Amino acid sequence: MDHVLEPDSDSISTTSNPEAEKIQRNSLYLTFNAPQVDEYHRGIFLTHPPNPTIPEPRYSGTLFHASYTSPTPEDPTVPSSWLLEQRTVKDVSSSHSLVLLYRIGTLDSTKSSIDAQFQCIRRVLDAVPLGRENRERKIGPLEEGEGNQVLDGYDCVIWTKDALSALADAGLIDLHGQTANHIMSQSRALAGPKDARTMVGVDFGGFRVFN
Structure with missing residues (x-):
């Protein structure tokens, strides 16, 4: 699995993909990005109302995903570590690597302001432990086969x-009696073949939206 895969949509563009019209406002989506090595990179995307700093934020939002950093020839002193990356995406429909958006919930403005809920989501995601050792200490041991040994026995799938x-x-989303494992498995089945390596370098023909 690539160390830092993410929707690469950081510029405004007009999409011809009709799937983009299905994207719902103020909603949380699982993201699946095309595999570069052996699996789809995963994260969470929160769509939100127009940002005044973005001229035409038709499909804007905030991406949260676990990112792995490691030493490079340019900077061999950088320690290997996992971190949570959060960034504004101006137009998710312009991503060339996005394969699937799978909706896991929509914020209810009658409960509290969308901004207050967004800040709560940010705090909750900030607190999700990163890295195998940290995760197992705070949540419990991983199942056999979980985690990528190349990435210190952890991966973005575990974080998501x-x-x-x-x-x-x-209480920010309702899994309707299902477990997170089931949601992850169900959405993964929609992303593509079981062996993601067969899809490395393949043109998916654009992303799909599942609501």
């Missing part, structure tokens, strides 16, 4: 699953 559970426990 734990993030789903944390959001549900905080």
Whole structure:
């Protein structure tokens, strides 16, 4: 799995993909990005109302995903570590690597302001432990086969699953009696073939939206 895969949509563009019209406002989506090595990169995307600093934020939002950093030839002193990356995406429909958006919940403005809920989501996701040792100490041992040994026995899939559970426990999303594991499995089946390596370098023909 690539160390830092993410929607690469940081510029405004007009999409011809009709799937983009399905994207719902103020909603949380699981993101699946095309595999570069052996699996789809996963994260959480929160769509939100127009940002005044973005001229035409038709499909704007905030992406949260676990990112792995490691030493490079340019800077061999950088320690290997996992971190949570959060960044504004101006137009998710312009991503060339996005394969699937899978909706896991929509914010209810009658409960509290969308901004207040967004800040709560940010706090919850900030608290999700990163890295295998940290995760197992705070949540419990991983199942056999979980985690990428090349990435210190951890990966973005584990973080995303734990993030789903944390959001549900905080009452920010409703899993409707399903477990985070089931949601992850169900959405993964929609992303593509079981062996993601067969899709490395393949043109998916654009992303799909599942609501």
